[in-house]
Amino acid sequence: MRSRRRHVEQPLWRKMWKIRLLYLMVLPAVVYFLLFQYGPMYGILIAFQDYSPFRGISGSNWVGLKHFADLFGDAYFYKLLRNTLLLSLYTLVYGFPVPIIFALLLNEIRFSALKRWIQTLSFFPYFVSAAVSVGILYMLLSPQGGLINELLNVLFHMKPIFFLAEPGYFRSLYVTLDIWKSFGYGAIIYLAAMTSIDPHLYEAAEVDGAGRFRKMWSITLPGIGNTIIILFILSMGGFLTVSFETVLLMYNPSLYETADVIQTYTFRRAFPEQGFPNYSYATAVNLFQSVVALVLIVSANYISKRYSETHLF
């Protein structure tokens, strides 16, 4: 007769003590997050105050939801919201697939030195500042000697187009600039994910007569599917956020119709040339954006959990 050993549940502290060195290893990161990420969240209170740096959080007057009421009660806000959402949507729809496609194509290059060169070159725009990249754009698109207009004139005898003064072009230019800056950086993550795909799958597919694109579609793409889903969920968090610097540098009176977004309006409103900065209003707007981002991430994660095996949390 076999004796049964009763499984005795160890106390939590004993379990923790057993792996104390692991806890010790993670302690600096925990301290960092507590001090610099969670601790400052107390400052969210200023969204509900009439904050003054001198008076501090504890000394500033409490105004409740006044700033949120100002924000949502402003008829102009909904136009800003529309512009922001459209810009984010276009960036997501057109910008999200580009690093994936680029990574898939790059992965097919057999000549490794060339592959490395292309990857390195594609990464450079990420380090170019918004001011420089918008400056380059101005030079390229200038109606007065800009390369694009010169080509249009030579090839099609077209009159100069003021791309940066036509509201219809703004979103396309913004998305193009964003893709140019970020596709190389984004591709790195997918390329890293591709290294974890079992090479035997490719051999088996080769034996079955699969061509290059077939293998890409049936092996590589599903192989990085989890990564794509995770990054898509994360990208939902930035849905109400656009690149403020880029928009600020690009927009002018002709473009306000399409280029004026929540962040640029908040910047004008909260940090006027004259007068006292309104940190509370800016924080309230930011809090609104953060709440929306949280809702979107949770929703996307829920949908992903329900229909696939991949989810963030």
Added chain:
Amino acid sequence: MFTKGRHTAIASFMIIFAFLFIATACSTDQNGSDATAPSTETEQPAGSTTTNTPAPQMEEKIKFTYYVNEITYNIIKSGIQWPHIQEAAHAEVELVNAGDRGQYDQNLHLLMASGQLPDALWIKVALANQYGAEGALLDLKPLIDEHAPNMKAFIENDPGYRASVTADDGGIYSIMNMIAAIPNFAWYYREDWADDLGIAAPETLDQFTDMLRLVKANNPGGEKYFYPLTVQHYLHMRLAFYNVFDFAIYGNGVEDIYSPYFKQYVEYLRMLYEEELFDPEAAKGAISEDALKAKMLNNNAFIFFRATANAEDYTNTGKELNPAYRFTSMPPVIPVHGNDRSYWIAVDYSDSNAVAITKDAKDPVGIIKFFDFFFTQEGMDLMNWGVEGESYVIENGQKKFLVSSAEVQGGDPNSPDPHWMMLLQGSFTFPGPSDHVAWMALSSEFQQSLRSIFSDYASKNPQLLLVKGEDIDRRAELEAVVLPKRDKWIVDFVTGEKPMSEWDAFLDDMTASGFPEMIEILKRSLAN
């Protein structure tokens, strides 16, 4: 799970990591001060060489810290007259560089939040009034009344200045710096082209328009892309034409859009655009300062409206490629509605540059006495003329500069070499009246020659805008929405995107957005 060897290795790693973490967090610079603190420099006064009448000697030197932005710091620290100023005012000032202009404002708010205030600081008047009301800054009124007789006399004799520095609660929390508002903004056009085409300076608006047409037809520069008239900003257009068409502007940014004369002005710009006389990029508001300069240098434009320094800059640069390249100016054209011709001019006060004394100042009486020095003749001379015998001499009772404009403006504020840059930077350094004669005398010959053309036409009523109290926030709220809308409508009218028949719709949209309220705020804020 862990062998003893691994145990030791991990523990060692953690100890080293913790040490590095702590060492990094507590890092200091070589001098032992906090690495994040702004740099400081204590200026030691030189032996007295001034021939000015010294300020009354006090028992002890006035010592205080003065928190300034980078420009101010660099201008003062190597200024040749700085030791003389400290000697004459019997002071020892520790300058604290708190970052460039953009960073300075942020650092100022952080400073307020930290509670570690210096003795005195450089600040905008609106911020000073806010922080003063909260108790961060001292009310200077009692100090001025008792210890700053020169400053007090100046304030009492200048109602505009007094109104500018007085907060809503009646206190004075800052002393405004001053600039010498000399005639500056005018039309500048290519004199070499005008000579070749036989063009004289236009007197009327029709002559002005005909001049543009003539230049357009001839295209002296031979460039494919050529539009005679360009500006960097619609603001400059408004300043150029508000008097010509006689519509009101408030401050320098907001106009009375409800005036029929404003509509007339917009129709005029539209006509210029349709005839390809007005640069489309400028018309769409899509032009930067560098782009404006490039257009002038590349012969893409003939005339612009801005400051004398721009005309000089373009001339000096253009001459390197084309010796004949030069700009000249013109008087304002005769207004169409019979009012007096004039160009816009700023006021002498710079409400973006003021000095304040904080609640933590150890010697507020001494500090106010130091700033009072700049309202004495000796102080004004040191600030505006420099050191007698070194930067100027007195001939036949008149002061005459020994240093040239190029010498003064060519100084490098980042170099430790002594310079005279303080002479032109009163608004950035210390409060005290500016001397218009000194400013004009220190302008280059070229600038003086340009100004002589139109200086008689400078507006006699420069506007002083004092927005206070709740109007400050309300103005910011309205401007954030209304001004971009206005700009968009104007651009659309000028470029033909919208027909002039929609003018009433424009006014209705502006009314619904709060434009009338904004005008009322600005009207209330006009101090003169």
